Amino acid sequence: MKVLLNHPVREVEMKGPRRVRELLKELSLLPETVLVVRGDELVTEDDMLRDDDRIEIRPVMSGG
Amino acid sequence: MRCRKCRERAVLEIPRHHTAFCKTCLTDFVCAQAERAITEEKMFAKADHVLVAVSGGKDSLSLLDILHKLGYQADAFYVDLGIGEYSRQSRAKVEQFTKARGVALHIHELKEDEGAGINELADLVHRPTCSVCGTLKRYHFNRTAVELGYHVLATGHNLDDEASRLLGNVLHWQTEYLDKQGPVLPASMEGFAKKVKPLFRLAEREIAAYAIVNRIDYIVEECPNSKGAKMLLYKDILNRLESESPGTKQAFYWGFLAKQEADAKTRPSMTDNDQAVLHPCPTCGQPTTAETCSYCKLMARAKKDGPAPVRM
Numbered sequence: 042m043k044v045l046l047n048h049p050v051r052e053v054e055m056k057g058p059r060r061v062r063e064l065l066k067e068l069s070l071l072p073e074t075v076l077v078v079r080g081d082e083l084v085t086e087d088d089m090l091r092d093d094d095r096i097e098i099r100p101v102m103s104g105g
Numbered sequence: 106m107r108c109r110k111c112r113e114r115a116v117l118e119i120p121r122h123h124t125a126f127c128k129t130c131l132t133d134f135v136c137a138q139a140e141r142a143i144t145e146e147k148m149f150a151k152a153d154h155v156l157v158a159v160s161g162g163k164d165s166l167s168l169l170d171i172l173h174k175l176g177y178q179a180d181a182f183y184v185d186l187g188i189g190e191y192s193r194q195s196r197a198k199v200e201q202f203t204k205a206r207g208v209a210l211h212i213h214e215l216k217e218d219e220g221a222g223i224n225e226l227a228d229l230v231h232r233p234t235c236s237v238c239g240t241l242k243r244y245h246f247n248r249t250a251v252e253l254g255y256h257v258l259a260t261g262h263n264l265d266d267e268a269s270r271l272l273g274n275v276l277h278w279q280t281e282y283l284d285k286q287g288p289v290l291p292a293s294m295e296g297f298a299k300k301v302k303p304l305f306r307l308a309e310r311e312i313a314a315y316a317i318v319n320r321i322d323y324i325v326e327e328c329p330n331s332k333g334a335k336m337l338l339y340k341d342i343l344n345r346l347e348s349e350s351p352g353t354k355q356a357f358y359w360g361f362l363a364k365q366e367a368d369a370k371t372r373p374s375m376t377d378n379d380q381a382v383l384h385p386c387p388t389c390g391q392p393t394t395a396e397t398c399s400y401c402k403l404m405a406r407a408k409k410d411g412p413a414p415v416r417m
Contacts, residue, residue: 047325073344076117076313083116083317085106085125101313102340103162103327104266 042090044068045097057092064090068098075100117314120351128318132174135315138306139171146289148301153256155179156211156298158246159202161195161324163316164261166202168304170321172259173206179259180209182249184242187215187222188329195324202322211253213245219404224330229407234330237403244400248391250298262302265309268358269339276339284375287362293379296392308354309340 042057044064055064061077061084077084078097090096106115106125113127119134126134142148149155155172159165159181172179183199186192196212203210216222223241227234250258267286274282292299304312316323331337346353385391386398393399 048327071344071348073310073348074341076310076317078317081317083128083314085115085118087106099313099317099325101163101310102265102337102344103164103309104331104334104336104340 042092042094042096045095047098047100055096057090057094059090060086061088061090062086064096065098070098074102116318117311119308119311121308121347121355131311131314131318135167135307135311136171136174139168139303140175142288142303142306143175143177143301146301148259148289148303149177149257149299151176151178153178154254155257155259156182156246156250156253156255157259158242158261159183159199160261161198162261163313163321163323164263164266164304164309166198166261166321166323167312167316167319168259168261169202169208170206170319171315172303173208180211180255182211182213182246182258184245185212185214185216186238186241188224191324191326191329192222194326198322198324211249213249215241219407221407226403226407229410230403232403235334238330240399240403244391244398246300247296247298248389251296255298257299257301259301259303261304261312263304263307263309263312264354264358265340265343266336267302267305268343268354269336271358271361272339272343273335283361283365284378287365291376291379293376294383294392296385296390297379297383305358306355 042055044053044055046053055067062072065072065075065077072086076099078099079090079094106118107113108115108127108130109124110130111127113129115125116128117131118125155177157165157169157172157179159169160183169179169181181199181203183196185196199210215226219226221229223238224234227237230237246258271286274286288302288305290300343354382394383392386393386401388397388401391398391400
């Protein structure tokens, strides 16, 4: 699956199927700091992601 | 995962409330939390005119959206800081959002009105950019709300913003700032707008989820000047604590507010304190504790030291 990451913007290829929580763990991301979007739908940590999914990891922290 | 209210597919789990919501119930939850903050803290009423300070980010655009959903009269105010592509993109998001919803938008442009963008101004006065940005934004938020006759100025500060700011103040024992850390600052004297934070009950992640499910097109890119900011470090630390122990952020900030409220009976009010120390700035007339307000001092220094055509 194609995974779009922000800050900085980059795309990585990951193998599916796997659950959202496993994807975040592999990317060393704390679930509290991001949202995961499949297409244009939010998914939760126990949702299953497939090889042909396009995923965006949206950071939620802002401000300086 | 299923929504705990209606059993539809959940889009967000909220461990601090032991719950999960679908799109519709998440929107209802966010609006209910904002309404509770507005009502319980006596922020404003349906008849009041609210000016929302918007940046193009998720919090301020969501706040504007929520206020309109709840039936409040809210307009937008944007300060164009002149930070290259970042400002161009954030301004475009604000303009698209307000135009699509028929919301009145006021814009203050630093390059037009002060004669230089935020980075150039910070260089001229040899101060950190974020510090100059804070001074300028606070000044223009207050001045615009007062001059245009709004009852109240609202900002999109959320639970994470307030908890991380509190952590920073406590770590450095900046107790003089704690009085101003509540979700409501009164219009304690002429020239001061009442300031409110209707999203203080909501976590940053809940607001970002609200923005996504409600198709709010906000700027995801961070301000380039915020890289390495202490506030992001404090947020990161609090998020680690929250992951291990859900509810930590709200216990920290709401606990502080409860303690402040209990202590309020034995201490002079913020209005009394403000009236004792504030007077009008001789240059611009806005309230200040110093001889000249920090904005006028900053602009005078920029005008004196700088080659740029800085206007006052």
